[in-house]
Amino acid sequence: MKDIGLKFFECPLEEKLQYACKSGSAASEGYGSRMLVKDDQVLDWRDYFDHHTLPLSRKNPCRWPHHPPSYRETVQKYSEQMKLLAQRLLTVISESIGLPSSYIQEVIGEPYQNITISYYPPCPQPELTLGLQAHSDMGAITLLIQDEVGGLQVLKDGQWITVQPLPDAIVVNLGDQTQILTNGAYKSVEHRAIVNALRARLSVATFYDPSKQTRICPAPELATKDSPPRYREVIYGDYVSAWYTKGPEGKRNIDRLAVDS
């Protein structure tokens, strides 16, 4: 995936623009260069290509790059493997807190999977900007691979910690819906990407999310008298719309659903 991604981003701009995603529409498929659509926001120092891979009704490989020739098949195979891994991890998470093994997967129902390749060009003044602003992923679980350059940081105890790139490692980032479903037993991770002056960086994030109609609330088995629900119920599509309208600003979207907020 990293190889084909790099080959695409190294193409001339005119070629990349043939796959440009629709402007003005959040999370549309294709090549783009900003995460948010509002004009008054600081833009991320990032190019990306977003692929809609699941459910199959959303998948249209004609919209994916044609070069290198192995591009589409690679994305297809990777999508299948990442789906299996995400499901395995959600099973383990459910079991680890006493829920039936398929609990989270059943709530999510038919998964929505997007694969986003991010390319962060070298930045002459890296201290003035970010590759990707601080956020938590809005869905259930994200599986991320990165090249050896490094730049992903996670917020821990108020400090930004760089996730050292390891060859062949997959970084598991839990998303906000997993935090809600587990009533806070698992927390989504606040993260960002920094850039550097010398080297371009590439990462591939595979998001595994509910459909827009899905109702998400803390699992009733976990929200008891002694430990009441900590989050209000939300329809996932409403959560996504709010995220895109207001911006991520760290974890403010999930914080707004907290019962004591």
Ligand SMILES: O=C(O)CCC(=O)C(=O)O
């Ligand atoms: O490039 C990275 O390491 C982070 C990407 C990311 O967080 C995202 O696409 O949501």
Ligand SMILES: [Fe+2]
């Ligand atoms: Fe992210």
